[in-house]
Amino acid sequence: MFPEPRATYRIQLHQDFDFFAAAEIISYLAELGISHIYCSPYLQAASGSTHGYDVVDPTRVNAGLGGESGHRAMLQALKQASLGQVLDLVPNHMAIPGRENPWWWDVLENGPSSPYASYFDVDWDSSEDRWPNRVLLPVLGDHYGRVLEAGELRLVQDQGEFTLKYHEHSFPVDPCSLSGLLARAAHNCGSDLLGFLAGCCSRLPRPTVTKRREVMRRHRDKAVIAGLLTGLCAEPGPRMAIEGEVDRVNQDPDALDRILDEQNYRLAWWRTAGRDLGYRRFFDINSLAGMRVENEDVFAATHSLPLKWVREGSVQGLRIDHPDGLRNPAGYFQRLRDTCPGVWIVAEKILEPGEQAPPDWPIEGTTGYDFLNLVTGLFVDQSKEDLLTDFYVSFCGNDQDFKALVRVCKEKVIRELLGSELNRLTSLFVAVCEKHRRHRDYTRHELQEALVRVGANYPVYRSYVRTGSGEKEPVVSQADKYYVREAIALAAEETPEPDAELLSFLEALLLLEIPGVLEGELAMRFQQFTAPVMAKGVEDTAFYRYSRLLCLNEVGGDPGHFGTSLEKFHRQAGTARDKRPLSLLAGSTHDTKRSEDVRARLCLVSEIPEKWRNQVQAWHEQNRKYITDGVPEPNTEYFIYQTLAGAWPISPERLEIYLEKALREAKEHTSWTSPDKDYERRMQEFARSVMQDERFCRGMQEFIEPLIPAGRVNSLAQTLIRMTFPGVPDIYQGCELWDMSLVDPDNRRPVDFQMRQMFLAELPGLQVQEIMERMNVGLPKMWLIRQALGLRRRRPHAFGPDGEYRPVYARGKKSDHVVAFLRGEIVLTVVPRLVLGLGGDFEDTVLDLPPGDWENVLTGERLAGGKIELSRLLDKFPVALCARDREVKAE
Template identity: 50%
Template sequence: MKKLRTPNTTYRVQLHKDFTFDDAAGIVAYLHALGVTHIYCSPYLQASPGSMHGYDVVDHQRVNDELGGRAAHGRFCRTIGELGLGQVLDIVPNHMSLGRENRYWWDVLENGTSSQYASFFDIDWQPQEERLRDKVLVPVLADQYGRVLQAGGIKVVRHGNSFLVEAASQTLPVSPRSLPAILARAAEYAKSDTLSFLAASFGRLPEAESWDRWKILARHRDKIVLRKLLDRLCSEEPNVCDAIERSVAELNGNLNGLDDFLNQQNYRLAYWKAADQQLGYRRFFDVNTLIGLRVEREHVFEETHALILDWLGRGVLDGVRVDHPDGLRDPLEYFRRLREAAPGAWIIGEKILEPGEFLREDWPIEGTSGYDFLNVVNGVLVRPEGLAELSSVYADFTNEPTDFHEIAHEKKINVTQEALGSDVNRLTSLFVEICEDNRNERDYTRAEMRRAIREVAACFQVYRTYVVPERGEMTAEDRNNIAQATECAKQKRQDIDGGLFDFLRGVLTMEVKGKRETEFVMRFQQFTSPVMAKGVEDTAFYCYNRLTGLNEVGSDPGRNGVSVDEFHSYCAKMQATHPLTMTTLSTHDTKRSDDVRARLAVLSEIPGKFGIAVQRWARLNSSLRTSHLLDRNTEYFYYQTLIGAWPLTLERAKAYMLKAAREAKQQTTWVANNKEFEDALNQFIEATFASPAFIEKVEQFVERVKGAGRVNSLVQTLLKYTSPGVPDLYQGSELWDLSLVDPDNRRPVDYELRRRLLKEIHALPVAEAAATSMRRMDDGLPKLWTIHRALQLRREHPEWFGVEASYTPLEVDGKSAQHVVAYLRGESVVTVVPRLTLTLGGAWQKTMVLLPEGRWINRLTSAVLEGGRVAVETLLKEFPVALLTREAQSHA
């Protein structure tokens, strides 16, 4: 096995059909010049046709053809290697995309429980509804099944020796055991004993359970032989083909016969709305087309990871980012297996941590994908007193509730009732069986149990727990989280007997044990993470709009910021426990880019001025609000969007606001569009963009906060590159980037511009480059300069930022001390950055930072300073942030 290199820095690229391996190869030289050590790619195994993100994998053993396939992948990897860079890949173990391109899924639809791959997917083959036993619900129809059938929207077609069902622009396989309905009639028409034999043989194919592998393989072999014989018969006797076509046509014309034939399949076609309550397989959140994998099964792990592990083994990859580990049945066991297979790999997990929560130290991985860092940095840039005042501004403008936790709880309950209803029903059926086996609980009704499960799930303050009954594993943290959630549920649902919640807590904490109890615990833990994600991130974050820049994955936007001491405490904890975790500011999933959040943070410094501004804007635009449906909360959200992302085009504004309104699910939703509201929203946005008076007011306000926002951007950027961890740079954000949520943040990146700007500043002496970048602020040069210099330093001296490097807060004194974040890494690097600079107004009032002894060089300006008490004003005179190294060890 080739020795793998731990990344020092990464650069995230989003690959798709319009930005392929060859396109990515074209920017490798630029990334090398910038100072990046590893390119970090979005998933690039074979995905669904047209995928723009790669998370909808259909084949784990192929490189995505739309990206250029194996040949282009080889060219890309060689280019990386030739320039000395490494590579990290985003991988998706939790789920696969459905469709014909997914041969595992196709085989399951065709053969049901007798499929070779039935064990690959998390399917409930024995649900409560008897009509769905041993069947997969396929909710693709635009209307009720019977109506679609009556209208001719479902038909059977023949392609060679295969038969397909066509419905809702999709094709589905036909069960071999159902073919006698077609072939036996055709045999009569063709007077063919051979065809009659084949028809009977298809009908006699054995049924097999997923555990009976030999029987499954024998069935598969017999099926293939029978198909070959049918194909041969058709080629030798054309009248047989004609007879089959006649039989198929008659079947399509016979409503009852077609219905009976469809009922023989291993799936049941259904109205798409049935999915929320009746779906029998675990999904990725509420996405029907992404089915959960049973990766905890060793053969599933091996088959879905073979290519990835081969790349890691050969050094094609140095590491992986594991998508959504909380969706896995047993994340710890998964990471242990992955670590054993790739002992030298840098492994990070997309684990979303809530405030105060930390990654489990027994997970054999380097850390998270960085949302925890993002939120701590975001929090330290806001003014607590200003946030408290913004609560009043928000309430006065919208008359909306301002208790975020109550809003989040309500949205979580809603999502368990609607989008995740089928998951609740599955858990309820299990819990009913458990209660039936315990005489003290058997008289609780199914409805009570369903409500109790929903309430407890909604009360969890973290994504999930990690109890493993099979190994008797449960931490004190898990026990406390379960106790908190059940006590919360008791208080909120006093109409339900508290004993039911006590019993549920007993099951979740292994006080009540058994096979069903184990299954319930494992499934419940997989359930609470989508409740949090869909209820909070994808709903509440678009409803609670006090300061939208705080509404980020893993954040508590109801919290009034993070103190400097809390920031230092977090960094010290990371250095001690996960010094190689990822640190990031923007990802493909962030609600807003780092620069948008940096600008919006300034509003916490001027809450009164912001409140006056939005009230004036609302009065100015009152005549443009042509519908009573356009609510004040949406309008408030819109004004913040303009402030954060200005300048933006009308089309970007409309697309983003439509997405935000649908996510909020207050006036319109993705599944039930309120056309009247959406039209009113679009008309309002168009009218405001056409109002010179309003646009002028917006531009004046943006001008007031833009400078402080840019300083915030430089602050968080330098913190990212010098705090404990491996910093990641999201594509294109080395310049000012005012992107919103996807797909806005996946717009094409102008790399030619970035190459040119980097070349310009790289050619200048340090002091001149710093001055030039400040003069060309609008071009984004200060951000590029900060990133480039930090990357160069990290590449020259990775040991200064690695596992052995310490983290020490530096002493700051003076009246403006709380406006400074300063710390020492090891003995060689000092970071000094300002915060809350708009309210500071440059009045440092002799605030001093105590530098360790020695001569220090500012790597951003080339200024030389002596150790001891140094005025912050002096440190930040020429450039908004300071990155210092000891002269004796410096190569500036």
Template identity: 50%
Template structure:
């Protein structure tokens, strides 16, 4: 196994292709990176900016340079000695005509060769949707769109399409007699009459009848070939077909009958929330769930990636959203069997106190757990408590218990999302559980409405993304039993209007106390459901509503907590070293709500809550004239939005009007308190945009804001250097998100996917290499505004990891170094093995630069601080002497230190 020493995440898209990536690999090597870590680059939907909307697993994305560009990129990586890790997407695919699996399903329904690839319910409760796929693309009710000519049938060569909503869909071959038989009369063509009848006689086998399905496909291809030939040889036939199509389009009743013969049902887009018959990625209608647990599906969608792993083109993969899979453990075991030497990490979101299952045969997660641990240890717990009061006080008349109690807020938002965006998933689970109750006489009198409400509630009461019970293997852990039982008891407390016995019965099915075929299916699907509930309710809603300290609002985080103690941080790292020493550690990803340096600056507010409170109240008075009055309610924007806005300005300043408006618009739509993505409140959104443009042109406010930022900027940079050095030296494989090797003040996507100025970073690397002399740390710090201190830390840590990988591997010890003295809580110190020591500060505003007698004890020997080039002896060392000339310390024993000629 070629374990990465470090990774560097690149977001590939048509504006940053394989050739662009190849152009910076020498710089990445110089920085100290061992592996480039690419976003998904199998063929995605046209114009994709992220690659998670795969439409063809057998091709490299043409917009990135296709197979030739990929070969050039991989060749260049080999030339400079870098490995490669790829992000793979096993849970879902994008819909559209580019996805030939999906196109085949729409054309042939349950008789498609690819029906088994997708997670579609062909037999829903509503009879009108049986054996059909709901396609919610219309801008209005179906009948109204039809009436206004918004749906048409087209002929292209020998093929027929349905056109609507700017899209095209295939026509079922068995519906073609409606068109071809009439055309045969006009053309007086016996051959066309024969073809019409033959299309109508095509069999309609279920997908499990593989032999008949293949025969049907062969016959269909032959018929279309004959039709193409007939049209080419007899132009009159084409004219007759076009006449028949025109008549069909001109007869609404006939067109409606024809559309009803298709294997899909065109519908108003709003129907998706309650009636969609396929599993999606969360609530994204255009991303359909794959049945990757079926071996033939696994093999087809992984063929290219597995080939690259086996040939050494890839050294590892990042598995996107394994919680969406029916059986994540089985999937990961199959992947491990096919790629035994690969470094595999999973995008598993862990809640506080939860750890990755040790039974999973992978190296770890993608690092959100580390991100939240690092954030937690850098905030003041006392300050967080005081910020609760600051937050409540600023909200004033907008104050509510829900807004200031994160656990209550998160629960309520999860319930809400089950009623709205995930309603179709709830309905599907409800129908299954109704059948289960009907088969159990003690439960058969529960109504559909009761069951629906109970499923919504118990799903919202889960404390984690999902459990991993597997009926086929009779597999359940005590951990899962505890989570399920807790959710059932919590649900009883929240919904005392529902018979507690129903929650008990749900618990018994979910823990396999009650078993059966339908019970097993319900259990597996319910486990796939709780993850989207958590993601949409918390990640995409609650984290934009609860704004006490927005730096804590990250995926897998607990914004309601008051942070971590140093001892708790050490315990987390020790646990990682013992269980998943090769997990990924990260501070920024393409999905983080704000970049690491923005969080680092906002964290400083926990050390100065009173000054922050005074500032935002002062700013609110200054900016009151830019708010817009609203009849019967408070002025716009509301106080909660304004509170988030000021934190955002502090964290990301300098920030342009355009970036601020784009971020805040996304934030308020995600919060769903004043406006949403699907129901825009234009009055509020316009008022918010005016407020932002007005405040950012208001000189007194800008002057005051900049003075405040100046007070927290340096402490924020120290926080950044502290978390950066911890990321590169704590247990795990560190990932650097593109561009974050220097200060990066990006916000949530798409802001964090803006072009990276690599020429600037290359320039800084050249400057870094030229530094020399006794005052080298001072030279670095003098260029703080350029981001050189961060690159200095990143470069030295990466070089050390590359030169001494044994200090960071699975066998490398992690040992906390006790800090003694009255200011001991302001430092974090630890050893890796016995030859590497790390010392970083925390809560530096409260420290005030006075370390007093704080000290650590280093193992005996001569030590070198790589960041200052100063030497010291082991034994008791004053913390102030270590951090006097540079904010963090990276120490190696000289007798174990290889030549550090890199700077």
């Protein structure tokens, strides 16, 4: 079994921060108390990748990060510091940028005959009537015919290798399509060998063959042809003849069209992807193609290198990206667990409120968004919900509740972004209904509308039903039944509602109650459909439209639910300890909409709705002169003020970049696929004007100034909870000091590790008062993390899977402002909440320390068991971490 991780530190690797740079900070992370670095994906990614999730070759380490030598340097540094490593794996998809991906390149060249054709989730029959056995490639800037006739497509020959070029794009050429060109060139130069090769191309097994013997013959003969052709092109006569024919083809759109028509792909206008794409994508990103990792050969090929590192002991943990995209996540995790039983595995599973990770997944837990949202809500003042909501509605003029908005956004995403996926699913539904006489007379439109309605109403990311095979029975959990039936019921309530019998039929199909291959395929495909619908409809649309309290608009969160009660927090903590005690605990991630420190400050808005209302109204009146033709509309203006309040101070450049993303994600007035440049220009002019308005900036600073200390206390409180909650705390790069970042790319700015190393080296020689005096640079946060992780190292049994969790409740007038709990009965966490309402005075509020001698490892104070006043406990440092017995003296 793996050594239990104490804490992880997320590192974003890219060309400007590669393996060598990571190696240089390993000793710093060890001193901080980290047990495992947690790297972004570093298998070979597309050129210039800044994140690593666009893998093109999983059999190689990323050359752009330093390659093998850089990787060895990082591993050596980890070994010297006795740190482990968690690797981020991407099993759901690969990037397909031309020949950088050798597997995809082979598929384009050889079609279904490619040995990698089964690796990618391509539906070769999806458009049988228009382009059978071909992959649609939506890369052209205009309609195919217009691009062809404008001369933007051309055939290229280089030393016998033929490719098709479109600007920066490159595509392989099926040798079968070259027989005519080579035959004409052979005739022109009188080369018998070239004529022979032309004949070989015409006799080559077609790319549609799939029988092993024919496939092997095609690839053998193709390789021989390529070798001989390369040799011939070294001779002036054949080379010039071939070049002449290539020039002739490029000058004749009809001739080039004939060659293009014989390829295993169809080049098309980029907008066709919205309806006709024949392969599963990652969300709506055409350049990321879905993988069939449920295929054992695909699993072995894509995981061979990471599993080699696991066997060698250089990787101790795996973070699995987007398992909801997989056909059978439970099967995938079981295969992964069987292959590497001694590895800590966490999944990027986004749990909706109230949802639990499937219990049959043999993993340690999630990447922590469920924890993140639970803790954020704890610092939201639930008693002020109506006041804040009333103002939000009156200012924005929209009283649509969040659930209704989600339904609208999900349907928009289905129809406008995921049309290809919807059409593939509809075709499958049509085929199913053709087999059942009671349902075969439904029109394609009716069937599609039923899928849209149920998909838009699906309450979680997906179900996890599994079709049976052989003697195995289908697997349908109670949770699957609950969520499917809820979606069907919600769809039935709509007007005009789909036919009730059709919905009942669809429900039975999705719950595998109707046997059949196509029937089971529909259920499995539907699960892979609802996941991107949820992600794009909620996280990437609704979250940018609903602005009541932006700290709640986080991945896996429900902005319609206002905060977390103390009772719910303790209840969820107990569940986490009992069910997933080694799950990851996130604060900030590379995907969070706002950093932990921005959210911590924005939570304060919930405590001061009257003051917030007055301030926003004042800003609105002051900035009315910058509003042009109704832009920004009130909801967006409100969104901007909250963003500024959370991230202040922020540069105009950062704000403008963020606004472009936020506005396009909202998809109301502009979008990534249909940007409205005029609207965006007016928005940016508004943002620029207010940021250049000295009066506004002075007013913003005056409003934020008294919130900064309270926001930092919130952050320290949330950080200490993360360090001691059941699970494994994770720190996103740079967040050991204050970090006021927004969503990427803002949260991927360079981190000043040299400064952090200097601060960490100073800490042992400083008194608590001196640390608190340097609050502005974030020293108290680094100190808290260092001391908490040091305690976790010395008392692992208190925080491990067997470490008990017990709530401790304060007594007194301000007891609701205190969160406290014991781990293993020997470590006590105490933090304040709703600190503005607390007003710096706990009055008579006390806490009962269990019997024994205690030490606050954040201040060094000795404490005796029994009643202790909160004002005394939190006098020198805003939060308290107390450990029983003298042996835990702070180092």
